[in-house]
Amino acid sequence: MTEPAAGGPAPVRILVCDDHVVVRAGLLALLDSAPGIEVVGEAGTGEEALALAARLDPDVVLMDLQLGTGIDGVETTRRLTTGAPTAGTGRAPHVLVLTTYDTDADITRAIEAGATGYLLKAERPEELFAAIHAAARGRTALSGPVAGRVMANLRKPRPALTDRERDILAQLATGLGNREIARALFISEATVKTHLRRIYDKLGVDTRAGAVAVAKEQRLLP
The missing domain is CATH 3.40.50.2300 (Response regulator)
Structure with a gap:
């Protein structure tokens, strides 16, 4: 030095x-x-x-x-x-x-x-x-x-998630399954599955872990 x-x-x-x-x-x-x-x-x-x-x-x-x-x-x-x-x-x-x-x-x-x-x-x-x-x-x-x-x-635009999709994504990040998410948000499991498919498409992933990882990276979670 x-x-x-x-x-x-x-x-x-x-x-x-x-x-x-x-x-x-x-x-x-x-x-x-x-x-x-x-x-x-x-x-x-x-x-x-x-x-x-x-x-x-x-x-x-x-x-x-x-x-x-x-x-x-x-x-x-x-x-x-x-x-x-x-x-x-x-x-x-x-x-x-x-x-x-x-x-x-x-x-x-x-x-x-x-x-x-x-x-x-x-x-x-x-x-x-x-x-x-x-x-x-x-x-x-x-x-x-x-x-x-x-x-x-x-510069990358964030995925345009709906309020309900953000709610489900937040529940997903806590480790809840579809049934638990449905109970927490007072919706049916079928509705949860439909929203998850749309979330996967918007985030460009095909797994729950992938969705959470992208959401954290792009600061989409509360």
Whole structure:
């Protein structure tokens, strides 16, 4: 790490969380050469990242999504950004996701969990360094392909569900079967089945799980 000039800004304090030892070692070596960045700790699990963040007060946590056993990167991000602030800074750290996964579902889950940025591991080192500094200031940092997906989803028109279809979809998301949904909404099972077929068609799915997943992704649920 390059030392800041006298009187210059303090370096961005980084905690690296990745379950692959070799990947962590590569990131640590890379970040050690980055100007204005100081790695204060490394974690191999989400639980370890939570404990270290509370003790080390990082400005930014560099977070992988898949962490093997234990809680994943999304849940770790949620706990970091919504939990109690760290003792030293009096605030929660920013989380910058660094992953190989770029599906719509992964991106949506990470952002909804509170991630400040979402980068792919294929990015150039300079892009990673810039994203870390942006995240430390609370600014959104997205890889080009990720930004493209986010914009495409924002432009995508949401399915025009009726109020009754939304009611049934909400019941479906709680795990109720057709009979239970019918009882809850005071309609017949046949009516529930008819609405479900229309919901499947509008969402472009053919299963109950698929309907719930798309509904969550497109924020169609209450």
